[in-house]
Amino acid sequence: MSAVARIQLASKVAAPMASKALGVSSSRFFTGTARAQNKVTVVGAAGGIGQPMSLLLKLSGKVEHLSLFDIVNTPGVAADISHCNSKGKVTGHKGAEEMATALDGADVVVIPAGVPRKPGMTRDDLFNTNASIVKGIAEQCSKSCPKACFLIISNPVNSTVPIFADVLKANGVYNPQKLMGVTTLDVCRAQTFIAENQGMDVDKLDVTVIGGHAGTTIMPLLSQVEGAKFSDEDIKALTHRIQFGGDEVVQAKDGAGSATLSMAHAGAYFAGKVLDGLNGVEGVTECAFVESDLTEAPFFASPCTLGKDGVSKVHGFGNLSSFEQALVDDNVPALVKMAQKGSDFVKNN
Numbered sequence: 001m002s003a004v005a006r007i008q009l010a011s012k013v014a015a016p017m018a019s020k021a022l023g024v025s026s027s028r029f030f031t032g033t034a035r036a037q038n039k040v041t042v043v044g045a046a047g048g049i050g051q052p053m054s055l056l057l058k059l060s061g062k063v064e065h066l067s068l069f070d071i072v073n074t075p076g077v078a079a080d081i082s083h084c085n086s087k088g089k090v091t092g093h094k095g096a097e098e099m100a101t102a103l104d105g106a107d108v109v110v111i112p113a114g115v116p117r118k119p120g121m122t123r124d125d126l127f128n129t130n131a132s133i134v135k136g137i138a139e140q141c142s143k144s145c146p147k148a149c150f151l152i153i154s155n156p157v158n159s160t161v162p163i164f165a166d167v168l169k170a171n172g173v174y175n176p177q178k179l180m181g182v183t184t185l186d187v188c189r190a191q192t193f194i195a196e197n198q199g200m201d202v203d204k205l206d207v208t209v210i211g212g213h214a215g216t217t218i219m220p221l222l223s224q225v226e227g228a229k230f231s232d233e234d235i236k237a238l239t240h241r242i243q244f245g246g247d248e249v250v251q252a253k254d255g256a257g258s259a260t261l262s263m264a265h266a267g268a269y270f271a272g273k274v275l276d277g278l279n280g281v282e283g284v285t286e287c288a289f290v291e292s293d294l295t296e297a298p299f300f301a302s303p304c305t306l307g308k309d310g311v312s313k314v315h316g317f318g319n320l321s322s323f324e325q326a327l328v329d330d331n332v333p334a335l336v337k338m339a340q341k342g343s344d345f346v347k348n349n
């Protein structure tokens with residue numbers, strides 16, 4: 001099937017894009033209106049997330065130049081993906097000496113580089129390894145593509161985003177509108193689990209998930225789901241499942257890593273929305289972990305409008321139920337601490 005036919009087929013099964021976000025959905029994946037005119041670099045492109053996410057970005061038709069960087073295996077991954085008959089060229093770059101070329105002139109840099117969890121670990125247990133990986137990537141981005149939008153997937157997101165911010169700040173190139181922690185998978189899970197529980201059409205569900213991306217810092221706002229009716233038990237069980245959805249996958253993979261395929265979908269979807277915003281599509285709104293003054297936490301996920309310069313507006317989270325307010329009160333101190341841990345790392349290394 002030609003790329004055009006494939007996209008036409010996708011748009012037949014998908015609802016037309018409205019100006020407001022409709023929520024993350026695979027059937028809406030190919031319906032964006034952005035033209036392929038940007039360079040997107042994936043850092044960690046040969047990994048469990050990096051490979052399928054790069055494939056989805058290539059198939060999206062939204063990327064003019066897909067630049068794949070990793071410390072291993074990228075020439076093969078790039079050669080393979082480049083044979084897909086969709087718009088955009090693909091280049092592969094391997095190792096520190098090729099990183100500058102990979103990043104040079106990028107409009108969007110998506111970063112799933114770093115180690116994943118094994119059963120029994122928290123995301124914070126990845127800090128010691130991933131903090132220095134993310135810091136090194138931020139240093140090179142400061143030099144090679146300081147004006148790009150940076151989409152951070154590497155865990156622990158609650159600390160790696162502050163690390164990235166502080167490195168950009170130290171290099172005098174930090175723009176809070178352009179730095180986003182990717183929390184889209186939490187929204188995907190919320191939509192999937194709520195649709196199942198309520199017998200609703202997953203394509204029509206829009207769920208806001210605020211806070212951070214680790215355990216109880218992930219806070220889905222079930223009280224705001226239009227048309228849903230939850231018992232108190234459902235609210236507790238669904239909230240817990242959304243907060244610990246990552247653990248569900250880690251346990252099922254039994255030592256072989258964490259979510260890769262669902263994250264590839266979520267990451268490519270979110271990157272596509274960032275590209276839509278950069279290219280002038282109006283009213284694109286998605287949840288993301290961004291610099292925020294909504295709470296005491298310096299970074300906090302909430303709905304954000306994505307525009308020509310990245311995040312053009314950080315929205316509030318509206319009225320909360322008493323259950324949700326208690327979650328926010330209980331979890332903001334943890335978010336403050338995890339951000340501070342990231343900042344301290346940059347200060348001391």
Ligand SMILES: NC(=O)C1=CN([C@@H]2O[C@H](COP(=O)(O)OP(=O)(O)OC[C@H]3O[C@@H](n4cnc5c(N)ncnc54)[C@H](O)[C@@H]3O)[C@@H](O)[C@H]2O)C=CC1
Binds near residue numbers: 155185257260
């Ligand atoms: N934000 C989110 O919702 C999610 C985040 N993650 C996180 O994403 C990260 C990646 O996960 P996977 O792809 O499963 O891991 P993986 O181990 O399969 O892939 C990671 C890739 O990063 C590469 N890498 C390591 N250091 C690098 C560097 N300095 N520069 C470029 N590439 C480098 C590795 O060579 C590898 O190919 C983990 O930290 C994981 O916890 C995973 C799922 C969801």
Ligand SMILES: O=C([O-])CC(=O)C(=O)O
Binds near residue numbers: 155
């Ligand atoms: O659970 C993990 O370690 C990976 C992740 O962030 C997720 O699946 O949400």
